[in-house]
Amino acid sequence: MKNSDLIIFKGHNNNTLSFFIKGYEYPDCDKDTDKYDKNWLNVWVKVKSSGGEYEAQDPSMLTWELKELLDWFVSISNGRIPKYKTMRFIEPTIYFELQNENIKEEANINIYLCCELKPKDIIGADKEDDYVFATRLSLNEVNGIVNKIKKLIDKYPKR
DSSP, rough: OOOOOOOEEOOOGOOOOEEHHHHHESSOTTSOOOOGGGGGGEEEEEEEEEEEEEEEEEEEEEEHHHHHHHHHHHHHHTOOOOOSSOOOSTTEEEEEEEOOOSSSSSSEEEEEGGGGGSSSTTOOOOOOOOEEEEEEEHHHHHHHHHHHHHHHHHHHHOO
């Protein structure tokens, strides 16, 4: 994984949340494998905050869900509110929520880490609730995210 491939969200006080796909859960499956099993992607996240650092990986997104995430960010990059303000997946380990009522110059997005991706060792992280990472993105930054997700989809297409 190269740093240039990471999708890095910047938060308050120089906090960051890095997001990346680290391959298929089952990279060597054959054509007869169940459509779900052959399309699970390993989601990797790393949180850096004043409370510490944490990283985790979990097979928690399907190839077509990555495409849905791309479509969600494309809507935002075009200044449109997506059909759903909250982008959720089958596995409830990560989800994205647009906070804006309209999009002019920037998008305010909360990223929620839950279950296997939830930080366990960060000071200030609530042990009971989902970990919430708030980020404010310019539309130019959203376009950069769109381009990186497109590269991930090219690298890990639906099988």
